[in-house]
Amino acid sequence: MLDRLLGRAALKERIETLAEERSSLEAQLESADENRRAAERARQEAEARVNRLEDRITELEDRVKRAEGGERTVQFRGELALRGDRLETVLSRLESFRAGPDGAMTAMVEGSPPEPVRDVLGDRTPLVGRAAPALVFADDETLLSVALRPPVPPAHFVEFDTSFHVDRDWFQPRGRYTLALVRADLFAMGTYEDREQVAYEGFRSDVKGDHSKGGFSQARFERRRDQQIESHLEKAHEALSAATEPLYVVGESTLLSEFESEATVTRPVDATGAPREALADAVDRFWRTKLYLL
CATH class of the missing domain: 3.30.420.60 (eRF1 domain 2)
Incomplete structure (x- = not known):
């Protein structure tokens, strides 16, 4: 009764009402923040899909141009994403390869394949342009011909030796x-x-x-x-x-x-x-x- 007489009851009711409104607004803000994060994730996923579709469109347009120009269409024999033990196995095999004098070519190709690469790969050269930027490993008999797109690519170079030039720093985290x-x-x-x-x-x-x-x-x-x-x-x-x-x-x-x-x-x-x-x-x-x- 004393609270009511002094007007405290009304104040307490007002405080309770405001506390409820505050809780409601905090819930709305939390929901809005989550919606914002969801929208940002959706935007990033959409951007990734657009990038993949653009790459696919570019590839198909390139194939159409080659077909219209009378070029023989060549395809990759396979594509793989390497990491861990599988990457280690591939690098070890490349390191173990031996050829005759200047029979093993290693080249870092950033754009259009240079003449030495074209000479070795012949009609399969267009594949290098599609894989670039990539390291190309091929022998003079084309018994082995692969391109690797490394995480840390070196500057452009072409060299011939009895073995391939494989630097682990290009492919694996070291140091x-x-x-x-x-x-x-x-x-x-x-x-x-x-x-x-x-x-x-x-x-x-x-x-x-x-x-x-x-x-x-x-x-x-x-x-x-x-x-x-x-x-x-x-x-x-x-x-x-x-x-x-x-x-x-x-x-x-x-x-x-x-x-x-x-x-x-x-x-x-x-x-x-x-x-x-x-x-x-x-x-x-x-x-x-x-x-x-x-």
Whole structure:
């Protein structure tokens, strides 16, 4: 009765009402945040699908042009993604191969195959252009002819010897290095000794997802999103200033150009999820080698 007389009852009821409203708003915010993350994941997955479709379209268009031009269509004898023990087996076999004087060609091809490669592979040369950038291993009798797309490609070269030139640093994690994953809303960086992670840093940033009807116009929304991404990238650059070299940066293809001056290698990688888990996935994907049987 005293509370009622002093007006405390009404105040307490108001406090309870506001507490309920606060809890409701917190639940809405949590749901909105989860929807934002889901929208961002969906956007990244859609971007990955678009990239794969564009690669397929380019391949098919190339085949059509060759067919219209009267070229004999040649196909890879097989394609494989190598890692772990399987990669070790392939590299060991390449290292064990022996040929006559200058009978084993090793070439790093970044674009159009150079003349020495064309001379060795003949009508199978177009396959090298489709696999590039890739290391090509072939003997003068073409008993063995493969292309490998390594995680850390060397500069262009062509050499002939009695054996193939195989440098494990091109294919496998060796020594100390840093690998960083960059997405529009996420950054994760690990320092490694071979395959063992010895240091880690990661964070998420509040970056708006897809535009929805509401208080922001499309133009204002895009400006706001660009500012958020710019701020996120500034934090990423600051974190990378302490990175161990060599530095490998992977992630969204639209962002990688921001890090080309800092990184030894940049590569698009589709890795989603929380920072630590996404980084582990990115490391696994980065250290895979694509094998093409020519």
